[in-house]
Amino acid sequence: MQEIDGARCFQAMVPMRDGTRLNTFVFLPASGGPRFPVIVHRTPYGITSPEGERVTDPTRGWLPDPATPLRGAILRGWREIVRRGYAAVYQDTRGRHGSGGEDRVYGDDAPDGFDLLEWIASEPWSSPRVGLSGSSAGATTALAAASQRHPSVRAFWAQVGGSSIYDDVVYEGQSIEMERLWLWVAGNIPGLSASHREAVMRRTGTTPAGLEAHADAARARFAALEAAVHADPPYVDADAWMRLPLTGYPDFSVLQPYLDEILTHPAPDAFRGRHAFRATIDVPGFHATSWFDIFLTSVIAAFTEIQARVGNQRLWIGPNAHYFIYAQRFWPRDPYFEWFDHWLRDEPTAIAREPAVFYSPRAWVDEADYVADDWRHAGCWPPPGESRRLFLTGDGHLDAGGPGGDPRSYAYDPRRPVPTLGGRNMSIPGGSLDQRPVQALPQYGLTYPGDVLDEPLQIAGRVRVTLHVGSSCPDTDFIAKLIEVKPDGRTLLLMDGVVRAMYRDPAAGPRPLEPGRIHELTIDLGDICHEFAAGSRLQVDVTSSCFPRRARNTNSGNPVLARDTDADIRVATNVVHHGEAEPSYLELPVLAGRRVWR
Numbered sequence: 001m002q003e004i005d006g007a008r009c010f011q012a013m014v015p016m017r018d019g020t021r022l023n024t025f026v027f028l029p030a031s032g033g034p035r036f037p038v039i040v041h042r043t044p045y046g047i048t049s050p051e052g053e054r055v056t057d058p059t060r061g062w063l064p065d066p067a068t069p070l071r072g073a074i075l076r077g078w079r080e081i082v083r084r085g086y087a088a089v090y091q092d093t094r095g096r097h098g099s100g101g102e103d104r105v106y107g108d109d110a111p112d113g114f115d116l117l118e119w120i121a122s123e124p125w126s127s128p129r130v131g132l133s134g135s136s137a138g139a140t141t142a143l144a145a146a147s148q149r150h151p152s153v154r155a156f157w158a159q160v161g162g163s164s165i166y167d168d169v170v171y172e173g174q175s176i177e178m179e180r181l182w183l184w185v186a187g188n189i190p191g192l193s194a195s196h197r198e199a200v201m202r203r204t205g206t207t208p209a210g211l212e213a214h215a216d217a218a219r220a221r222f223a224a225l226e227a228a229v230h231a232d233p234p235y236v237d238a239d240a241w242m243r244l245p246l247t248g249y250p251d252f253s254v255l256q257p258y259l260d261e262i263l264t265h266p267a268p269d270a271f272r273g274r275h276a277f278r279a280t281i282d283v284p285g286f287h288a289t290s291w292f293d294i295f296l297t298s299v300i301a302a303f304t305e306i307q308a309r310v311g312n313q314r315l316w317i318g319p320n321a322h323y324f325i326y327a328q329r330f331w332p333r334d335p336y337f338e339w340f341d342h343w344l345r346d347e348p349t350a351i352a353r354e355p356a357v358f359y360s361p362r363a364w365v366d367e368a369d370y371v372a373d374d375w376r377h378a379g380c381w382p383p384p385g386e387s388r389r390l391f392l393t394g395d396g397h398l399d400a401g402g403p404g405g406d407p408r409s410y411a412y413d414p415r416r417p418v419p420t421l422g423g424r425n426m427s428i429p430g431g432s433l434d435q436r437p438v439q440a441l442p443q444y445g446l447t448y449p450g451d452v453l454d455e456p457l458q459i460a461g462r463v464r465v466t467l468h469v470g471s472s473c474p475d476t477d478f479i480a481k482l483i484e485v486k487p488d489g490r491t492l493l494l495m496d497g498v499v500r501a502m503y504r505d506p507a508a509g510p511r512p513l514e515p516g517r518i519h520e521l522t523i524d525l526g527d528i529c530h531e532f533a534a535g536s537r538l539q540v541d542v543t544s545s546c547f548p549r550r551a552r553n554t555n556s557g558n559p560v561l562a563r564d565t566d567a568d569i570r571v572a573t574n575v576v577h578h579g580e581a582e583p584s585y586l587e588l589p590v591l592a593g594r595r596v597w598r
Contacts, residue, residue, distance in 0.1 A: 002059055006030050007082040009058040014091070016101075016108075016115045023047070023098030024116070025058040027078040027088040028125055035127040036087040037344040038120055038152075041134055042113060042141040043073045044191060046097045047090040052191055055098030061090060071326040073138035075157070076336055084337055086344070087125060091116055093141060095196040102196045104258045105185075106140055106165055106275055113145025121152050129344045132156040136295075136322070140165055140277075143302065146285070147277040155343035156281075157336065159288035160295050160325050163278035163302035167268060169295060173523065174267060174503035175477055176246065176551040176562065179420070180294060181262065183427035186222035189215060189255050200255060211255070218251040229428060233441065234419045241548045244569075246562040263562035267506045278302040284312035286339045286351075290330075291363035292321040294426045297526045300381060307356065307380075314339070314351060315381055317359040317529075321430045324367060332358070332372045355379045361458070363494065363530045364432040382461030382527065384592040390450060390538065392467075392576065392584040398450035398540055403583035409575045410543075411443045412476060414552040417545035418444055422493045424526070425549055435483060435491040435541070445543030446576060449485055453534050460529040461589030463495060465540060466522045468582035473572040474512035474557030475502035477544050480523045482586070484530075485537040497525035498550055502557060510559045518582050540586050542576055 001010050008028045013021035025047055029036060046052045047062050054060045063077040064070070078088040094112055095103030113132075120126045130152040132142040139161020146156045162169045170177050201211055221240050228238035235241050243249065247260045265271050278301065285306055289299035296317075303315040318330050328334075338349040357378040376383075390398045394405015418441060422433030438444060465480035481496040502510050504521040513519055532538060545552055553561060556568040576584055 004059045011058045014119045020101035023092040025061045025090045037129040038087045039131045040089045041074045042091045043138040044093045044096045052097045073135045100195045109141045109144035114148035117150040131340045135159045143277040147280045155284040157286045162298045164276040166272040168298035173498035174500040175498045178551040179549045214251045214254045286314045288316045290318045315357045319360045319365045357381045388588045390586045392448045394578040398448045405578040407577045412544035413571045414569045417547035420549040432492045448540045450538040458531040458591045460591045463525040464587045467584045468577040470575040471513045473555035476555045476572045477553040481541040483539040487535045495525040497523040
C-alpha cells in the first residue's frame with residue numbers, strides 16, 4: 001500500500017477464471033471506511049499516465065489534465081473519486097498494456113468484468129455497492145460487465161459507447177463500418193500487451209524483430225490512411241484504403257488477428273449476440289451521447305430497451321461529434337457524482353427527480369461559442385410528435401402530395417466510390433458538412449430536393465427512408481442522406497444510413513436481389529433533433545457508397561463481403577421506383593406543437 005495525494009493505493013494482478021491476470025490499480029480514501037462504495041473503470045487505453053508506461057506503479061495512475069477534467073475513457077480521475085469518499089478501481093483490459101492474455105476487442109469483457117467484480121467483493125475495503133463507469137471503449141466495457149448481473153452492481157454510467165457494438169456500430173445496416181475499424185485498430189496497436197505479442201509470435205512463427213517490422217509497417221499504413229483525407233477527391237485513390245480483400249489486411253491482421261473475426265459476420269449470429277450487452281442489463285443506467293456520435297444509435301437503443309424493461313435510466317444527448325462530450329461546455333451541468341451519490345449512497349439528488357431524457361435541440365453548433373443553456377427535458381425518447389411522409393418522386397422532388405413518376409437509375413462502380421464527407425464519424429472529418437463536392441462527382445446518385453420552407457420545421461426522433469429498388473447485381477448498398485439546403489446553396493448533411501440490400505431483412509439471411517424485380521427496403525438514418533430554418537429546403541440523396549466510413553459493396557452477391565477481391569467487383573445499375581404501388585418516401589418525426597408539413 002502506498003500513499004499519494006490524500007489516497008492509499010496499490011496494484012494487483014487480478015486473476016480471471018481462465019488464470020489470466022489483469023493489471024489493476026486500487027485507490028482508497030486516506031480515512032474513513034473500512035469499507036467504501038466503489039466506482040470501476042476498465043479500459044483498453046491504459047490506466048497509467050503516460051499511457052502504457054510504468055504499468056505496475058499506481059502512483060502513475062491516470063489523472064485528467066486540470067484544463068480538461070472530463071477528458072478520457074477513465075472518467076473524472078481517481079483523485080476526485082477518492083476525495084468524494086469512493087474507492088476507485090482501474091483495470092487494463094485483457095491483452096492491453098500491463099494485463100495478460102490476448103486482446104479480442106470486447107470478446108472477453110463481459111466475463112472479465114464479472115471476475116473483477118467478484119474480486120472486488122472479496123476485498124475488505126469494498127462495500128457491496130459498485131458503480132460501473134466509462135466513456136467510448138470504456139463505456140462498452142462497463143456495459144459488458146453490467147450485462148453479467150453481478151449482485152454488487154447498483155448502477156452504471158456509460159457515455160458514447162456501444163451497447164451491442166457489432167450489431168449497431170461495426171455492421172450498421174449490415175454494411176461494414178470500415179473507418180471505425182481500420183483507424184481504431186491501427187491506432188491501438190501500440191497498446192497491445194507483451195503477452196498478446198508473444199501469442200502472435202507463437203502462432204505465426206514471427207521473431208521479435210519480425211513483429212517489430214510489422215508494427216513499423218502498420219504505423220506507416222496508419223499514416224497513409226490519415227493522409228488520404230487531403231487528396232482530391234479524398235480516399236478513393238489511396239491504396240491503403242482501397243485494398244481488397246478486407247480480411248488478411250497486411251500488418252493489422254498480423255498484430256490483431258481478431259480483426260478478421262470481426263469482419264466475417266455479415267448478419268446477426270451467435271458471435272454478434274455475445275456482444276449484445278444491453279439485452280441482459282437490469283440496473284439503473286446513465287446514458288450520454290451526442291447527435292453526431294458514432295455510437296448514437298447504440299446509446300439510444302440501450303436507453304430505450306433497458307428503460308422499458310427495468311426503468312431508472314437517464315439519457316442525455318448533446319450536439320456535435322464523439323469527442324465534444326469531453327468539453328465542459330458540452331454539459332448543462334456535470335451530473336456524474338449526482339448519479340452515483342444517489343444509487344451508491346442513497347442520497348437525494350436532482351437527477352433522480354428529473355425526467356428521464358435531457359437533450360439539446362441543436363444537432364450541430366459552433367463549439368467555441370456554444371453555451372448549453374437551451375437543453376430540454378422529456379419523459380421519454382422521442383418526445384411527443386407525429387410522423388409525416390414526404391415522397392420521392394420520379395421528377396426528382398421531395399413532395400408531400402404523394403408518390404408518382406417513372407423510375408430513376410444511376411450507376412455504382414466500386415472502383416470509384418463516393419467519398420465520405422461528414423456524418424457520424426470518429427477518426428475522419430465528420431459533422432454537418434456541405435455535400436456539394438461529392439454531389440458534383442460523376443455517378444454520385446440521385447437527389448430529391450423539397451420546396452422552400454415558408455416557416456421553420458422542427459423534428460425530434462428517428463428518421464427513416466423507405467425505398468422500392470432494383471439492381472442489375474445480386475447485391476449492392478443503398479445509402480440515404482437527409483440534407484438541409486440553405487438559401488445560399490450549401491447542402492448540409494444532417495444524417496445518413498445504409499442497408500446492404502442482400503441483408504435487407506437480416507433475420508431472413510442472405511437474399512440476393514432478383515433481376516427485374518422490385519424490392520422494398522427501409523434505411524434507418526438514426527435519431528436527431530433539428531430545426532430546418534425558414535427559407536431552406538429538405539433534400540434526400542440516394543447513393544450506393546460512402547467511403548471509407550463504409551466499406552465498398554463489390555456488388556458480387558457473396559455473403560462474406562470481407563473476402564471479396566478486385567476480381568469480384570461488378571458495376572451495378574441501381575434503380576429507385578416512385579409509383580403508387582411501389583412508393584419511396586422519407587418519414588419525419590415532427591415535434592408536437594411544431595409546424596406540420598402541409
